[in-house]
Each structure stands twice: as structure tokens, then as C-alpha cells.
Amino acid sequence: MTKGSSMMAMKEWFEGGRVAIAMLTVQVISGALQIMARIIFNQGTFVFAYLFYRHVVGAVCIAPLALHRERDGGKKLSWGIFLWLFVVALTGLTMALGLFCYGMSDTTATYATNFLTLVPVVTFLFSTILRMEKVQLRTKVGKMKILGTTICFGGALIMALYKGKAFYIIHRTQKHHRMLTKSKPQNRTLGTIFLIGSCLSNCFWFISQGKLLEIYPYKFWTTFFICIIGSMQQAVIGLCINRSRGVWRLGWNLELLTIFISGTLATALSFCMISWAVAERGPTYPAMFTPLRLIFVAIGETLFLDEVLTVGGLLGMSLIIIGFYSFLWAKNKEIKAKTTNADAEVESMPDESATA
Template identity: 45%
Template sequence: MGVMGRMNKWWSWSQMLGGMLAVQVFATGQQLLSKVILTQGTFIFALMTYRHLVAALCIAPLALFFERENSQKMARSTWFWLFINALTGITAAMGLFYYGLRDTTATYSTNFLNMIPIVTFVLSIIFRIERLGLGSRAGKIKTAGAILCVGGALTTSLYKGKAFHVGDGHHFHRAAAMDVSNSHMTRGTFMLVGSCVCYASWYILQVKLLKVFPSKYRATLITCLIASLQSAAIGLCIDRSKAAWRVGWNLQLITIVYAGALSTAATFCLLTWSIAKRGPTYAPMFNPLTLVFVAMSEALVLGEQMRLGIVLGTVMIIVGLYSFLWGKKTEMKSLHQSNQGPDELAKSVPQSVEFKPLEPV
């Protein structure tokens, strides 16, 4: 390989690495901004309504440019699956996550996002979409990784340990880093578990949605619009006061625009590009970085105390997730080498990392 070839390879690698790091930075900023405004009392369903309207506006030009020729009339069944897609993956999953984030901490909540591939794996086995594969070395490593992730989640939930602070105590918006009571932590944990189950169900539903509606940009656009309508309808049933739905020129508006433009639209484009270039297992390997970034940022910027239980649980989840992804990648390679048919191969693809039309939260 010549000098130009090595330079092109390095440039391609650096672009991909930069794109995936950007995704994690976007997610980190989203977690911290959301924690601050939710602590200030922002109405969650108003936030979701406005966020996905902004996301739809950002994705609309991409749908018109790349999928203009696919604008055929959609069947009623397609609208039904799009409605279920929005209800499961955004309205329910994101709503529960925001309530869990409000009642706990950003670091604690992010731990549960890394549990989504594992919960998806368990549901896939229950519904016989995926095989456990304990007969192979890769299957054993994959299963051990899943068990380690669950152990990490239990550690962060049940074991507190010694508390310590990072930094000198001068923090931005210290009011957001409130002390979480045990009752709120328990309620928030149940909300986060429910969010994980909804997200996992949503990834499994993607298989059906992509069959009936393969246009990824249009599917994301319509899903965002439907989710915005669903959030508005539920929100109006809970709180119709003007104060709950008012948005001023403040941090709430910044969070809404940030979430719609970067955490949804830009993240979707970067993930789609990554999956097309490097396959489905490349992007998820960077997800634990969000947990590290959020933990450090929350401690340094918001002044949130770190606990030994969260640190130990975080390490277990990161190691378990990487073990799970490595085992899955090895399993996929062995399937390719055995020249199995496309039907068998499709059954073995983990729905948690096969396609990500929207980055969770």
C-alpha cells in the first residue's frame, strides 16, 4: 500500500472515529441539559412535543432529497406500524426515561441506556428471534457479557458505597445537582427499567417496520411527527396550563433545539453512515463512552457526588457490553463462514444493533 493509500485509510478511520465521538458528545450534552431543565420543573411531555417537532423539521430536507422517489401512497397497515413505532420507542420509552432521569441522576440513568442491547437480547430469546448459542465459545462470552451487565445494573441500584466529590465544589447551576431521596430513587429506577423494556421492544419492532416501510428517512420523519402529536395529546390530559407549555428564551429552548437538531437528526445521520461503512456492531461499541462522559461532566459541572456502587456497576456494565458485542461479532463471522442462508442469518442478527433510526434519548 502506497503513501496515498495509507493516508486515505487514516483519513477514513479518523472521520469515522470523529463521527462516533460526536454522537457520544451529543448524547452527553443532552443528558446534562435535560437533567438541569427537568429539575427546574420543565413539563416532560411539552419537552417531548417540541423536541420532536424540531427533529422532524431537521430531517424533512433529508427525506425530500434522498427519498423523493419513494413517496408512494402508504397503506393503513403501514400507518399502524408507524404509530406503534412512535408510541413504543419515543412516547413511552423516552417519557419513562425522562421521569427516571428527573428522579435520579444523569450517570445512574445512562447506565440503563447501556442495558438496552441486553434487554433486547433477552426479549429476542423469549420470542425465539435469537438463539442463545451456549454450545459455542462466542455464545458463552455473549451470555456472560449479558449476565455481567445485569449484575452491574443491580450493583448501581442496590449498592451505594462510599460517596466522594470530584473537583473543588464550584459548579455551574449547582441547584440541578439535588440530593435524591430513596423514594425518588426507587420510583426513578422502576421508570428506567420500564424505559429499557420499551426501547428493547421498539428495536424488535424495527424488523417489521423496515419490511412494510423501508424508507429510513421518511420513517424517522413521520415517527417524529406522530410522537409529537402523541406527546401533546397525553400532556394536555395531564396539564393544560399555559405555564406548562410556555417556552421562553432560556435553557429550556436551548435544550429543545439541541435535542432535535443534534441528539436526533445529526445523530441519526452519523449512525446511518457508520452502519453503512462499518456494519451494525461498530457504533454500539462507543456507547459506553457516553456513560464515562456523563459521569465526569455531572461531577465536574453539576457537582453531583460519585458513589462507589455506581463506579463499580459502571465498570461491570462497560465490560459486559463489550463482551456481549465481541461475542456477537464473532458469532456473525462464524455464520458467514458456514455460508448459511439469508433467513438463518437474519434470525441471528441482534435487533438491538441491527438498525438505529433514532438514538435513544
Template identity: 45%
Template sequence: MGWAKTTKAPISMVAVQVFTTGMMLLSRVALSEGMFVFSLLAYRHAIGSLFVAPFALFLERDMEVKLTFKALLWVFLNALFGITMSLGFYYYGLRDTSASYSSNLLNLIPVVTFIIALTVGMERVDLESKSGKTKVLGALFCVGGALVFGLYEGEVLHIWPAHSHAAPRRAGMENSTKHRLRGTVLLICSCFSFAFWFITQAKLFKVYPSKYRATMLTCLAGTFQTIIIGVSVNQGKDAWGLKWDLQLLTILYSGILNTAATFCLISWVVSQRGPTYPSMFNSLAVVFTTILESFFMGQDITVGSLLGMAMIFGGLYGFLWGKNKEYAMQRRAAGGERSAPLEVMQSQSAAVVPVLDKELKLHSCF
């Protein structure tokens, strides 16, 4: 019984990373075959809102929270940054690069959020302390790793024998990787959108502290936003039509597992192990995606990608170590009362779990 209790949290987080890996690989193939990004976003979050709705209706039925105009405004902004912009940029960047490349760059989200929070005064750095120096060095390593990852390829590592690939590399994927620079810019824009999303979440939960209802409303708002933008860009039946194919599987998989299931799993783990715990598993999605995409889709693994990945991993864990030390010091100084840290974690594709304020609960639509 004791073993089961101690393994539930890590097994849940490994499951989240497996869900994220599957979402990235399925989305990569679907987008390379011409799937319209905004139809994917609209259908995915409509399904996600349906699966989160029971939690909002039953688990929070006793909560008396008024949905004011101010709360609706923050819901709109939350959906704009957290779904329409962040995932829109992400999917277009994923289409231009690869699943492993995009999942690795998403590790920059904590650092980008830290930089923005530092700029607006929500975060401070004590360069005299070891934790403060580690945070800054970690951020620099992450940025350096992203530059290496995006600008330097180096020698291709032929890890698998040519005959071991289960399927040849698809033509759409070969053509899309020619736009690597454009894809990198789009993925960086996605990181900034996610960072602003965390800040809007802090504002939303101050005026509407109902995590499941807020998630459901955000998904609904994101659905309408992406439909409006998508229809203005492409009104063709082929872009919005659904068939029993890989595109429908991608939509169902992303909506059920990467919006609803991931949110519930991470919310439970954070309540059991604290906000830093889920972020320690983020690198698994990058490792899983890199290996599977290389083996099944023929995606090249280069010296530059491995070097950039190692720098981002090292910088991210150094940054999170420094944040965790500061958080522990704040709690001791407050006599054990939870203070207001800035912790940012990724769950998906990608789900990302922010802790920006003591009023901020958990919220993830990735």
C-alpha cells in the same frame, strides 16, 4: 488524505456521544427546574421531523414506496414504543436520578432486547460455543452491574476539591435524587420500551423500507401522541409555553442534534464500518456525563456507582463481542451474504441503533 478518511468515522461517533452528553445534562437541569416532560417530547420531535424532512424529500425522492394502512399502524406502534413510552419513562427516570446514572442504565438495552428476542424466538443461543457462553455471561454481568448500581452506593469519592465546583448543586436536583428507586424502575421500563421498539422497527421496515420517511413519520406520530397524553395530564400554559430560556435551548438542542444530526451521522458510519462499530463508543457518553455532572453540578461519585459501571461496561462489551463473532460466522456460512443478526446499539440519549433483520435499515429518534 488517508488519515482524514480513517478518522472521519471515529470523530463522527465521538461527536454523537458529545451530543448525547449535552442532551442528558441539559435535560437534567431543565427537568429539575420543573419542565413538563411531555411538552419537551412534543416540541423536540416536531423539530426533529422538520430537520429530517429534507433528507426524506430529496434523498428518497426516487423511491416508490406506498404508505399503506399496515405501514401506518407500524409507524404508530414505532412511535409509541420508541418515543412516547421509552423517552417518557427515560425523562421521568432522569428527573428522579441523575444524568450519569440514567445514561449508564441505558447500556442494558442490548441485553434486554436480546432477552426479549430470545423469548419470542428471534434469537438463539449456542451454549456449546465460546461466543454463546460469552453472550450469556455478558448479559449476567450487565444485570448484576445494574443491581449494584441501583442498590449499593458505598463510600463517596471526593475527586474534586470543594472549591473547584463551578456551580453549587441545585435544590431541585437534591430533592429529585431522593426518588432513586422510583427512577430506577422507570429507567428499566424505558429499556424494555426501547427493546420492543427495535422489534417494531423490524416490522415497519419490512412494509415501508424508507428510512428517512419512516423516521419523519415516526417523529410526527410521536409528536401527536405526546401532545394528546400531555394535554390530558396538564393543560396549563406554564407547561406548554416557550420562553427564551434553558427549556427552549434543551428542546432545540435535542431536536436538532439528538434526533436529526445523530441519525444522519450514525447512518453514515454504519454504512462505512458496519452495525457493531457505533456501539463501541457508547461508554464515552457515560464517562463524559459522570465527569461533567460531578464537576459542574456536584453529583456524588460513589464506590457503588463505579463498580456497577465497570460491571455493565465489561458485560456489554463481552455481549457485543459474542454477537460480533456469531454475526461473522453467519456471514461466512452464507457465503458473505448478510444474514439476520440481532445487534442493538445506543446512539443518544441514549441514540440507539438496532439491526434486527436484513430488511431493517437504520432508525433512531433518541
């Protein structure tokens, strides 16, 4: 190996390491935010008030990026695009996040995070039903996608229906684990219904977002407008549910810190890092790190919220991760095959300038 090639390999390794660290950071931020959100929900924070303030902060943070990176995007807004923005905000921010927060409040953050891992798989199923994607059952890739989907759903069913023996990461001898959160009765059945609704809303969000980006390819402006429209939707729905001033009032406490972190880091910073990772490594690369959030959240809940780990939970979690990576492997192979075929078609096309 020559000096030039070794330097190139080191550079590629360094660039890949930076992208991996960025994606790990995204999952750590998301995991920590879910733990903090569950704490404030247990303390009585109103879900729609939290979502409203979170997306207002997110819009403020993303606005400078939209103005700097996509200066002309704000001028190309039409009523048709606004309608799609409204649908994306409704399905992705108001319904998906709202139902997820209520579901997490009635269960645990670890249990709820498993449903986030199922989102790409369920989206694939709906895309297949709507004929937006082909299954190709006779190919190895098609069989792996079906197998991964089946394993994921099997893991989800095990988590929902079977608990088994419970145990803790550390032996609890102190009461400081319960100092951050008040005791709140859980309703796993209702929480599961909310989480299933959140999962389905996420699927429609991805599908509608793909349609939106076809007619309005400005990612920063899209995020800004979706945050603004979503916050308006959440304010209207929240006021219909609870008009008490107390639930909308902010104080200098963990609730304010959670809103600030979710708006600045989870909405603005994470969006930029994921976009950069997609540009550097492709669209499937960020999704590879999603199951790591399960591990972070499970450990965090056990350490800080005194939640137990169960055999059923660990078994279901493991199956979901295995199924997710099987599906992701097949999807990545499919994308590479399409790219190779497209390049081959371009190379086989006759050179019009030469024939002329």
C-alpha cells in the same frame, strides 16, 4: 510495502478515523443533552412538553433529507405501515423517552445512562424468548453473550443496591455548581422503576423497528413519520396530565436551547452520522461507543450538577461496560460468521449460465 499499498492503508486509516470521530461526536452530543435535560427538568420543565417540541423540531430537520434522498418513500405509505409507525413511535419516542426522562429526573443522568447501555443486552434476551435469535450455548460466541449479559445485570444490581463511599472529582469550595439547577428531592426507587420501563420499551422499539423496516425500508421517511406521530402522542398524553398553559409556553432560556439541540443534533444529525457509520463499519460499530457516554455524563454531572461519585456506582458502571463489550464482541463474531457462511454458500452454488 509498495507505495500503492501504503497509500491505501493510509486512506483506510483516515476513513476509519473520520467514522470514529463521528461516533465520538454522537456520544458527546448525547451526553451533553442529558445533562441539559436534567437541569431543565429540575427547573420545572414538563417532560411531555419537552418531548413534543423536540420531535417537532426533529421532523422539520429530517424532512428535507427525506424529500431529497428518498423521494418515492412518502408515496408508499399504507394503513398497515401506518400502524407499525404508530407502534414504533409509541414504544420508542413516547414510552421509552418519556419514562427515561422521568427516571432521570428522579435519579441522576449517570444512573439513567447505565440503563441505556443495558438496552442491547435486554433486547437480546427478549429476542431469544421470542425465538427471533438463537443462543447457541455450546459455542464460544453463545457462552460469551450469556456471560456478557450476566455481567451487565450484575453491574446494574450493584448500582441500584449499593452506594459505598462517596467522593468528588474536584474539591467543591464554591456554590456555583448549584447555580444551574434547583434542589429537587430524588426518589431512586420510583426512578429505577421508570428506567426499567424505559429499558423494556426500548427493547420492544428495536424489535418493532426491525419489523417496520422490512416492509418500509425508507429510513429518513420512517424517522420523519415517527417524529410526527410521536409528537402527536406526546401532545395528547401531556394535555391529559397537565393542561396548564404555563408548562407548554416556551421562553428564551435553557429549555429552548435544549429543545433546539435535541431536535437538530440528537435527532437529525446523529441519525445521519449513525447511518453513515453503519454503512461504513457495520451495525455493531456505533454501539461500541455507547459506554463512552457514561464517562462523559458522569464527569459532566460531577462538574456542573455537583453530583457525587460512589464506589458502588463506579463498580457497577465498570461491570456494565465490561459486560457490554463482551456481549458486543460475541455479537460481532456471530455477524461475521453468518456473512462468511453466506458468501461461501453463494460461491459453492453452480453457475447456471455455464451449465446451460
